Amino acid sequence: MNTSLLYPRVTATRRVVSLDGMWKFQFDPKQEGVAAGWTAGLPDACSMPVPSSFCDIFTDKDSREYTGDFWYETDFLVPGEWKGREVVIRFGSVTHKARVFLNGVEICSHVGGFLPFNAVVTDAVKYNEVNHLAVLANNELSETMLPCGLTQTLSNGKKVSAPYFDFYNYAGIQRPVKLLCLPKESVVDYEVKFALNGADADVDYTVKTTGDGCVGVELLDAEGKLVAESCGKTGKLHVKDAKLWNVHASYLYKIVIKIWNGDDVVDEYYDTLGIRTFEVKGDKLLLNGKHVYLRGFGKHEDSDIRGRGLDLVTVKRDYECLKWVGANCFRTSHYPYAEEMYYMADEEGFLIIDETTAVGCMESTMNFLAANQGTGKKAGFFEKETTPQLLAHHREVLHDMITRDKNHASVIAWSILNEPQCTSVGTEDYFKNLFDYAHELDVQKRPRTYAIVMMSLPNTSRGQQFADIISLNRYYGWYAMGGTGIVDAEAAFRKEMDGWNQVRNGRPVIFTEYGADTLSSEHKLPSVMWSQEYQNEYLEMNNRVFDSYDFVQGELMWNFADFQTTEGIMRVNGNKKGAFTRQRQPKDVAYVLKNRWEKLPVDYKGDK
Numbered sequence: 001m002n003t004s005l006l007y008p009r010v011t012a013t014r015r016v017v018s019l020d021g022m023w024k025f026q027f028d029p030k031q032e033g034v035a036a037g038w039t040a041g042l043p044d045a046c047s048m049p050v051p052s053s054f055c056d057i058f059t060d061k062d063s064r065e066y067t068g069d070f071w072y073e074t075d076f077l078v079p080g081e082w083k084g085r086e087v088v089i090r091f092g093s094v095t096h097k098a099r100v101f102l103n104g105v106e107i108c109s110h111v112g113g114f115l116p117f118n119a120v121v122t123d124a125v126k127y128n129e130v131n132h133l134a135v136l137a138n139n140e141l142s143e144t145m146l147p148c149g150l151t152q153t154l155s156n157g158k159k160v161s162a163p164y165f166d167f168y169n170y171a172g173i174q175r176p177v178k179l180l181c182l183p184k185e186s187v188v189d190y191e192v193k194f195a196l197n198g199a200d201a202d203v204d205y206t207v208k209t210t211g212d213g214c215v216g217v218e219l220l221d222a223e224g225k226l227v228a229e230s231c232g233k234t235g236k237l238h239v240k241d242a243k244l245w246n247v248h249a250s251y252l253y254k255i256v257i258k259i260w261n262g263d264d265v266v267d268e269y270y271d272t273l274g275i276r277t278f279e280v281k282g283d284k285l286l287l288n289g290k291h292v293y294l295r296g297f298g299k300h301e302d303s304d305i306r307g308r309g310l311d312l313v314t315v316k317r318d319y320e321c322l323k324w325v326g327a328n329c330f331r332t333s334h335y336p337y338a339e340e341m342y343y344m345a346d347e348e349g350f351l352i353i354d355e356t357t358a359v360g361c362m363e364s365t366m367n368f369l370a371a372n373q374g375t376g377k378k379a380g381f382f383e384k385e386t387t388p389q390l391l392a393h394h395r396e397v398l399h400d401m402i403t404r405d406k407n408h409a410s411v412i413a414w415s416i417l418n419e420p421q422c423t424s425v426g427t428e429d430y431f432k433n434l435f436d437y438a439h440e441l442d443v444q445k446r447p448r449t450y451a452i453v454m455m456s457l458p459n460t461s462r463g464q465q466f467a468d469i470i471s472l473n474r475y476y477g478w479y480a481m482g483g484t485g486i487v488d489a490e491a492a493f494r495k496e497m498d499g500w501n502q503v504r505n506g507r508p509v510i511f512t513e514y515g516a517d518t519l520s521s522e523h524k525l526p527s528v529m530w531s532q533e534y535q536n537e538y539l540e541m542n543n544r545v546f547d548s549y550d551f552v553q554g555e556l557m558w559n560f561a562d563f564q565t566t567e568g569i570m571r572v573n574g575n576k577k578g579a580f581t582r583q584r585q586p587k588d589v590a591y592v593l594k595n596r597w598e599k600l601p602v603d604y605k606g607d608k
Ligand code: CKX
Pocket: 165, 166, 167, 334, 368, 369, 419, 453, 454, 473, 475, 479, 513, 558, 575, 577
């Protein structure tokens, strides 16, 4: 069992071969594949690119909306020189469930569609020969798995997804697949925490390995010069005149970890490392001890045709747009993103609020709007017979997300849930368990938060007491009091903010969502809802409110770009709250944001 979630790297002791490309693919609506021997070869397969979501590639609706079991297969050769070493197939993500078979033998299974897992195939591979890899995946939603939803059966017998969340249930092998060759004794994980002492910094590290060999750790600067070294599985690297990682001014060191056997290097792993501290102090957010005001978006991994499949062109374009508009932060709503996104944030100096897949934790009526929110009366989502199962899965997701992402300088906070039903008593045990676990897992003790749905108010919201940052998703002027009602929306918004001020106990408040659906085709003077003019007016009203409360320390608009959802009367072929279109072109509101965010000082509302 190799549980290492380290990002794959080629070093003197490690090899990485990409298995991405055109694979074979077949739906299995009758779940007959295993019994019928499909692990040896799919009987009626078509081609399918990996990574990608299969859905939007097809031109017929049954295929796009397909819900159930589906198969992928490919062949690959394992070099003979790899004999005696550990051979692993690393999946960046398979949405939502996977069973992996190599040469007909079941190797492992995995639940959860947005984090990596390893299939250790050391004993199942044939060297210098072609190996046959088959993956049985499933994209059904349930209430015991994240994200939550239902799987329904239509009268024609076809299954469909009924998400409790507002994004399309894209599925497939959506992130890269890599074949790894590792030494038997290898680095499994490492973690770091930082302390700044005047101009210097201390990096406390812990390394996990599979054996007892001597561990040595080196820190190189951006020019490759050794600046600190230490030995042992735990230790301290003292960095003189440390160059700190900062917003839009990143500086990345390289950490090199080696396992030694006498003079021989048994394993070597390296990673990039930004030195920085991040903390909540009173109602301020401090990066390297200096105040920072967050501005940016909630995002999605979502683009035309590719769906949620990793597309580096889109990743790069998104960062270009984020820089252009003056953003410094985004939330990985509503799942951990592909690792490439975090490495680029480290490089570009962006701040990330890293979110688990806990979205849809409410029984909803229209994908995302719950009937019983805010009443505090009905039995809650976390008081079901199945809650223990959900909690166990949620803990696994939190564990793997923090394990995978904890060393990124860009990651400043953990968002443990998005818009859960959180007005009933059961919320508290569920939340406490996870919020405590996040602190246990993260040596840097990053602040923990969750995005609070608009119907959970200061006096009805249970669970907010566990958050280090209060994150609000608010839609005054859109879902509540929209159109001409926007005049009253502002007053109602302010009243609620006064309420949060009463219960926030000195903590900062940020907005993790605010936004208005807007069609890029619509202009209207005077404005109407859905027009670009209305989106601007909506934003101006929200900005006025944000600016008048000092404890508001961040604004992440919903959403960075228009994105796909399931079809329905509330959506025009997707959610249109983007500042950019789905094709990443600016709507008018992007210029309003740019104008504001470029003028706001980094330490806006900091201590004078
Ligand atoms: N928040 C009333 C979660 C997001 C949705 C967003 C929306 C909701 C609002 C909840 O995933 O897209 O409706 O635009």
